[in-house]
Amino acid sequence: MAKEIGKDRLGDFYKEGSKVRKRREWRGVKDTLYDYSRWLKIMMTLGKFVVKPRNVKAMLRYRWMANYLAVPMMVDRHTQGLRGEYLRMCHVEQDLIIDDVAKLLDNLFRGDRRIGNDTEFSKKVVLVDENEMTAVMMGFPTLKCLSRETPSTYVSVLLNQHAAEHYLDVAAEFGLATDVCPMPAAEAGVSIDDDAPVLGACAIQCNTTCDGSLLGNGVISKRLELEDGVPVFQLAAPLRHREDDVQEYAAQEIRGAIAFVEKHTGVKWDWKAYFECAKRVNYATACRQEWLDMNRTDYPQVFGSNLALYTETNYMAICGRVEDFEKADRKLTKLANQAYEKRMRAAKEYRHRAIVWGVQSHFYMDFLVWLLNCWGIVPLTDMLSMVSTKRIAEEDTPENREQAIYDMAWLTENMIMRNRTHGGYKVLLDELWEFTEQFNADMVILWEHINCKALDGMHGMFEDRARELGIHLVWVDHDLFDPRIISRQGVRDQINLYMRTVMREEPIDPSLEVLPDDESW
């Protein structure tokens, strides 16, 4: 019950065998009342969503909707131990993301043939993958670009660590390999289990992540095209995205996708809307660069899950199409500057400066907050936040209209994660060491997603280079969506072991070292 950062024993809030915590944090009068006011806002967002009968109907139809019971708890996990500007930054992001996902769900159920069945609305819907840059929709302001996989699997696992287990079992039951990445496997499981909303004039699938994702898309598109009558375009972005000779092919894919959407929706591409979005993309990039510059100093401000989750959403899913995110960028930059001027720190003690690399465990996104609170390891940035910083053309001229096709192709190729996991040795390995130098990091936390074939082959090369440079390299194994393989405590144990045996350190908050959260959401 403390106002000061780091006074509480945060592990004491957990209860053995419980899904939820004993109580919420007391953060001093001002911060507690602020957090309470944001909780009320979330409750109002949820209330507005539930008041529509079609959304209640959807809640009773789709299994993954049960995970949305845990929305306030997701926010509590990410705000653990935070005070002042850090708490506010977290809420600016999380509340906006919640609002955006609520709108996405509302739109999905409005057009869904099983629920709202608004056929006119459905004709304006273009379905996209969860892991897909939405750049190609920047010039279609009157169409609704909706992802079914985002709420059914991606957000669900953020809300409830066990959310994907049922769908993984369904995929396995129908003979799909069980040693593939659980993300496309769970997405395919949702489709097999007949648990995806059915709507849309057409869909665009993308090869943006990996071959596992491609195979999962095959299962989904079969049902979409052959049974639901929704035509699907396969946007195949080149994997060697740093090479000049693939860019013309990538641009051609974009031209094809735009023509496909125009054909199936009857809506023409709008250049004015595109360039408005492009300006917002550039603004988001400039803000992110400013935050990363701060993180290179002794007073990092927007880091950890505050940086990771927001960048994923803003860069990939929003891609300049939603004005509210520009406002959030502005607010976040203002808060970060305030905190920087005051030389503020988010935790009691900063012991290590870390770059977090690899594909993070999705069922444990608040691990970054745990690193900070338990061991004083500051996650300065992460692989998924180190995306394109290239400015795209934003003035509407004939030359820029041609350039814009290449810009959209570039963004699509440089989707989060795939811009590092594909594209060659340099983007995954060499640039990591450049970042450790730029950020003055003494530690790399290297997620090893045990079912990610793209990264596992580089294990030895990471170790060799870390040894040469004298960087502490801590491997953290996980299975992305499936905590039954490696639990949250299993993830924590790998850090605990390294910190105790190699670093010979004691935790800052010992109550966090072992947590009874196996049953928790």
Added chain:
Amino acid sequence: MKKTLKIFLKLLGVLLMLFTGTFLIYIFNLDMKLTAAVEPWLLKHYDRIDRDRHL
């Protein structure tokens, strides 16, 4: 004047009760404890729904 004051005090009383009630729910995490109790019921309900499950 007295009537306005009465209405004002009543309104203040209602707001205070609302604040106390919601703040207690917030601080003791009662909202999450309630939804955690609802979840098993919902999961059983989903198991009973007929589905066209296939590849």
